[in-house]
Amino acid sequence: GVDGSVMLLETQKTPIYDKRGRCIGVFGLSRDITELKKAQQNLEHIAHHDVLTGLPNRLSLNKKLEYALNMARRGGELLAVIFLDLDRFKDINDTIGHDIGDLLLKDVAHRLHNNVRDSDICARLGGDEFVVVLSRIDGEERIQEKCDQLLQVISRPYSLQGHLLSVFASAGISIYPQHGNSVDELIRNADAALHKAKELGRNRSFHYQRELTDSIHSRMSLEQDLRSALESHSFILNYQPQFRVGEAMPRRVEALLRWPHPVRGLISPHDFIPLAETSGMIVELGYWVLRSACQQFLFWRQQGLILDKISVNVSPIQINSSFASTVADILQYLDFDPRWLELEVTESLMMSGTTEVSQQISELRAMGVDFAIDDFGTGYSSLSKIKSMPVTVLKIDQSFVRDINDDINDYEIARAIVLMAKSLGLIVVAEGVENKEQEGTLHRLGCEWVQGYYYAMPMDGEAFYQRYFAELQ
Known part of the structure; x- marks a missing residue:
């Protein structure tokens, strides 16, 4: 020109x-x-790259991984596919907004990209899913080291438009040649391993194992089993007492759902609750739990075992436009005083701020039903927001209680929660207390209510009655 x-x-x-x-x-x-x-170049770029982060997209990943696989085959080398996914990313979008969510994804992409070599591949599949492919690896232990490093890089705090966020990721790992020979197989198996990592408690990685493929089929059959368990009333409730520190008699109790499966034994709520939520069965199941727990509470009262409160967990999926009126009907039918009932919800639900949820909660509050925030401190709410939330109880999550005497961060979080609750006139219940030292520390911090294996395992209604009614005699 x-x-x-x-x-x-x-x-x-x-x-x-x-x-x-x-x-x-x-x-x-x-x-x-x-x-x-x-x-043309622009179109080519757009076709092969993710618009938000600039990383290669799924189409590009498939091509690049195909090429890397051929190279690995030729050179007789290992190749690893690491499937990463942010933990509870949806909560960030729901509570702080998609703009911040997008900024976070860009930052995560940047950190991942900067921590792999040019010979590796780093791609975004969509949403909060990323794939890193490691080629030319010296040995399998290098794969684990690299994966741990990437998880750590992601977990460093983010400062985004005045919000300080911390977010963790989970990872699934599949390795060529032992876990698959094709692009599809390696990605699918890394994905299955990722699901397992999440089941094990998030913020960790898991290597693919043959059984995981079987478990995907079993998840589908589990959904059918869940439906028939609901129809045949095969679920049971266990009850875990909550004590005021230093007292031998519980004043409050939490109802916990259990599923004894005829073939697989006891199935963890971590496995079946998400399934009940995605399939929509949680609504029916939730009302069954509420009815059964309230009936048990009334039965104890008739037998002379008087407690102040029974606490029942509620999934966000349950809270639709008829939630409050259905709960009211159940309580009325049973002649159950609403002040005896406490509903436990997650922090992210209370933070969601949707009018429907707020309306349902305020209707129930007006009747006298109390609300507790389960696993407090693990979500994203800034402590100051609690002031505006319609809750009476905060539960300190057991992950903080577990290391309260060894980890200064956990100690400080627990201390902040107790101080804040005190200033707002809220009750604090510490979950997962397992020994005398934890109890002592919590008591010193001013936490007056406790539950956990140190006092009692969850037990069925009859065992609960025998154990605590005997104390009264």
Whole structure:
């Protein structure tokens, strides 16, 4: 160009002949295709890259991984696929908004990209899912080291438009050749391993194992089993007492759902509650739990075992527009005083701020039902927001209680929760107390209510009655 820029021209040349057929020149026609080429490259880039983070996308990952696999085959080398996914990312979008969520994803992408070599691949599959492919690896232990490092890099705090966030990730690992021979198989198996890592408690990685593929099939059959368990009333409730520190008689009790499966034995709520939520069965199951727990509480009262409160967990999926009226109907039918009932919800539900949820909660509060926040401190709420939440009880999650005497962070979190609750006139219950030292520390911090294996395992209604009614005699 005249201004010194580089132009790209497409030129067509036609020879010019004289009458005798001799070539005496060339006629050239050129057109500037700089913009066209740019547009093509741009389209090519968009087709192969994720718009938000600029990382290669799923299409590009498949091509690059195919190439890397061929190289690994030829060189007889190992190759690892690490499937990463942020823990509870949905909560961030729901509570702080998608703009911050997008900024977070960009930062995560940046950190991942900066911590792998040029010969590795780092891609975003969509949502909060990322894949890192490690090629030319010296040994399997390097894979685990690298994966741990990536998880750690992601877990460092983020400062985004005045919000200080911490977020963790889980990872699943599959390795060529032992876990698969094709692109699809390696990605699928890394994904299955990721699911397992999440089941084991998040913020960790898991290597693929053959059984995981079986468990995906078993998840589908589990959903059918869940439906028939609901129809045949095969679920049971256990009860865990809550004590005021230093007292031998419980004043409050939490109802816990258990599923004894005829073939698989006791199935953890971590496995079946998400399944009940995604399949929509949680609504029916939730009302069954509420009815059964309230009936048990009344039965104890008739037998002379008087408690102040029974606490029942509620899933966010249950709270639809008819939630409050259905709960009211159940309580009325049983002649159950609403002040005896406490519903436990997650922090992210209380933070969600949707009008439907707020409306249902305020209707129930007006009747006298109390609300508790389960696993407090593990979500994203800034402590100051609690002031505006319609709750009477905060439960300190057992993950903080477990290391309260060894980990200064956990100690400080527990201390902050207790201080804040005190200033707002809320009750604090510490979950998962397992020994005298933890109890002592919690008591010193001013936490007056406790539950955990140190006092009692969850037990069925009859065992609960025998154990605590005997104390009264």
